[in-house]
Amino acid sequence: xxxxxxxxxxxxxxxxxxxxxxxxxxxxxxxxxxxxxxxxxxxxxxxxxxxxxxxxxxxxxxxxxxxxxxxxxxxxxxxxxxxxxxxxxxxxxxxxxxxxxxxxxxxxxxxxxxxxxxxxxxxxxxxxxxxxxxxxxxxxxxxxxxxxxxxxxxxxxxxxxxxxxxxxxxxxxxxxxxxxxxxxxxxxxxxxxxxxxxxxxxxxxxxxxxxxxxxxxxxxxxxxxxxxxxxxxxxxxxxxxxxxxxxxxxxxxxxxxxxxxxxxxxxxxxxxxxxxxxxxxxxxxxxxxxxxxxxxxxxxxxxxxxxx
Amino acid sequence: xxxxxxxxxxxxxxxxxxxxxxxxxxxxxxxxxxxxxxxxxxxxxxxxxxxxxxxxxxxxxxxxxxxxxxxxxxxxxxxxxxxxxxxxxxxxxxxxxxxxxxxxxxxxxxxxxxxxxxxxxxxxxxxxxxxxxxxxxxxxxxxxxxxxxxxxxxxxxxxxxxxxxxxxxxxxxxxxxxxxxxxxxxxxxxxxxxxxxxxxxxxxxxxxxxxxxxxxxxxxxxxxxxxxxxxxxxxxxxxxxxxxxxxxxxxxxxxxxxxxxxxxxxxxxxxxxxxxxxxxxxxxxxxxxxxxxxxxxxxxxxxxxxxx
Numbered sequence: 001x002x003x004x005x006x007x008x009x010x011x012x013x014x015x016x017x018x019x020x021x022x023x024x025x026x027x028x029x030x031x032x033x034x035x036x037x038x039x040x041x042x043x044x045x046x047x048x049x050x051x052x053x054x055x056x057x058x059x060x061x062x063x064x065x066x067x068x069x070x071x072x073x074x075x076x077x078x079x080x081x082x083x084x085x086x087x088x089x090x091x092x093x094x095x096x097x098x099x100x101x102x103x104x105x106x107x108x109x110x111x112x113x114x115x116x117x118x119x120x121x122x123x124x125x126x127x128x129x130x131x132x133x134x135x136x137x138x139x140x141x142x143x144x145x146x147x148x149x150x151x152x153x154x155x156x157x158x159x160x161x162x163x164x165x166x167x168x169x170x171x172x173x174x175x176x177x178x179x180x181x182x183x184x185x186x187x188x189x190x191x192x193x194x195x196x197x198x199x200x201x202x203x204x205x206x207x208x209x210x211x212x213x214x215x216x217x218x219x220x221x222x223x224x225x226x227x228x229x230x231x232x233x234x235x236x237x238x239x240x241x242x243x244x245x246x247x248x249x250x251x252x253x254x255x256x257x258x259x260x261x262x263x264x265x266x267x268x269x270x271x272x273x274x275x276x277x278x279x280x281x282x283x284x285x286x287x288x289x290x291x292x293x294x295x296x297x298x299x300x301x302x303x304x305x306x307x308x
Numbered sequence: 309x310x311x312x313x314x315x316x317x318x319x320x321x322x323x324x325x326x327x328x329x330x331x332x333x334x335x336x337x338x339x340x341x342x343x344x345x346x347x348x349x350x351x352x353x354x355x356x357x358x359x360x361x362x363x364x365x366x367x368x369x370x371x372x373x374x375x376x377x378x379x380x381x382x383x384x385x386x387x388x389x390x391x392x393x394x395x396x397x398x399x400x401x402x403x404x405x406x407x408x409x410x411x412x413x414x415x416x417x418x419x420x421x422x423x424x425x426x427x428x429x430x431x432x433x434x435x436x437x438x439x440x441x442x443x444x445x446x447x448x449x450x451x452x453x454x455x456x457x458x459x460x461x462x463x464x465x466x467x468x469x470x471x472x473x474x475x476x477x478x479x480x481x482x483x484x485x486x487x488x489x490x491x492x493x494x495x496x497x498x499x500x501x502x503x504x505x506x507x508x509x510x511x512x513x514x515x516x517x518x519x520x521x522x523x524x525x526x527x528x529x530x531x532x533x534x535x536x537x538x539x540x541x542x543x544x545x546x547x548x549x550x551x552x553x554x555x556x557x558x559x560x561x562x563x564x565x566x567x568x569x570x571x572x573x574x575x576x577x578x579x580x581x582x583x584x585x586x587x588x589x590x591x592x593x594x595x596x597x598x599x600x601x602x603x604x605x606x607x608x609x610x611x612x613x614x615x616x
Contacts, residue, residue, distance in 0.1 A: 016404065034320050099323065258344055291566045303607075
């Protein structure tokens with residue numbers, strides 16, 4: 001059900017990164033597609049199933065990437081898509097959602113406020129609410145990244161996964177733990193948006209009052225209980241990284257791999273930078289999960305300091 | 309014989325480019341692999357064949373990308389690789405050749421002088437001379453890009469191919485003309501390095517005394533007669549573009565597609581920019597053939613002016 005354009009994405013060693021990171025590093029590149037993130041794997045499933053049913057409309061809350069992906073998948077199938085996002089989301093994400101013919105509604109708050117608004121719209125209009133990470137299709141779609149990884153799993157030791165709502169981490173984690181149990185599944189979240197990591201560590205939902213991170217794609221405050229339950233089954237670890245490490249990771253991915261990525265996609269490299277001893281001599285795969293970034297902000301981060 | 313890592317590269321529509329270009333544009337992305345260009349498709353063939361034979365050594369001249377690719381493919385098969393390049397080649401290309409354990413010899417001249425030196429080394433040492441675009445394996449490797457394109461050829465009208473020595477143009481052109489003859493094959497070269505285009509137009513080899521272009525990957529002065537013969541059979545057109553169009557193309561690929569590319573990889577977009585009427589309403593594929601670029605130079609080009 002997923003357009004092949006979103007599948008079998010590049011997976012390759014980046015040796016130029018390795019002197020600085022002290023381990024073998026491969027990237028799984030999810031940015032080279034029409035929506036520049038892995039999210040379409042899930043929205044293709046959602047939209048395919050929905051297109052076969054009755055009312056052909058859906059609404060989702062999004063930090064930006066899910067909304068863009070649902071807009072793309074919905075447009076391809078004649079669905080009426082509404083996206084609710086924070087007005088503080090990167091302009092490039094909001095612009096692309098509009099360009100894909102979705103109705104975009106902005107809330108004067110963060111992603112968790114957008115979730116409330118999307119739920120209200122769904123109830124009022126009687127249309128499908130697509131809940132990222134809770135709706136199993138979003139996790140199953142993300143899990144196809146894991147299927148592609150395990151085909152090559154004999155060669156690596158750990159996979160680093162950006163942790164936001166949890167679709168990518170539970171989807172990939174489920175597949176990896178089922179089919180390549182020797183591979184360590186490590187989730188990475190910013191210190192400035194630690195709710196799911198705290199929840200994983202305490203084995204119960206922990207919410208926070210606010211977030212403070214440039215990694216807009218993973219900045220949630222209220223973990224979904226059912227997603228936490230899944231994450232507890234499949235994650236070997238969940239680590240938190242500093243903002244300066246995320247920026248250093250983005251800079252290294254540009255300078256040594258030629259990749260312009262959004263902050264969430266640099267979380268894996270940031271995790272290696274913060275704990276080189278843990279990864280020394282191992283082969284680590286990091287999922288470069290998205291590349292939708294405002295270039296002005298990007299240049300401010302990445303150009304602000306010399307490479308090392 | 310080609311490592312699958314280099315095959316089945318992303319091919320996708322970039323709608324964000326289209327308002328400025330006035331046509332449907334898809335990119336075939338050849339930068340998401342360990343050598344960041346399409347050249348490994350050919351060197352994988354060369355090295356595989358060579359590894360099965362006697363003397364396990366080879367030398368090539370390179371503008372930078374072939375050398376990096378031959379170093380990669382040779383290292384994987386225990387071959388002894390020597391690369392001859394201009395000392396004016398981008399540092400990032402030379403650094404990566406050295407990092408891949410190849411012997412690098414620099415000449416105080418341009419690519420065509422490096423070709424002469426490589427031939428002398430091959431003769432003196434009695435080792436295999438790998439001649440890009442002349443050796444059929446280099447064209448056959450590049451032709452696999454064409455095979456992947458024709459699988460999707462029903463949906464597009466023209467393919468834009470960077471023209472340097474001619475391996476990519478003759479390889480892709482041969483496959484496209486054989487299997488999807490309705491697709492227009494358009495080669496693109498910088499006005500500052502027009503020798504092969506002039507040769508194609510006059511149907512005889514035309515050399516130039518010098519080159520003057522930022523597109524280092526395609527800056528040759530002396531077309532190879534046998535390659536011209538092939539190009540005459542498969543190219544529908546060969547066009548020349550200005551430096552400012554190449555820079556505008558690089559800038560658009562960054563801003564609208566999130567891709568950092570070397571100048572040669574922006575030739576296709578440059579060709580559309582210079583002749584919007586020709587492509588209006590059509591669906592064009594441009595092969596983004598390489599991403600090895602010195603970032604300081606890149607920022608100087610791309611950051612030097614506003615987007616439009």
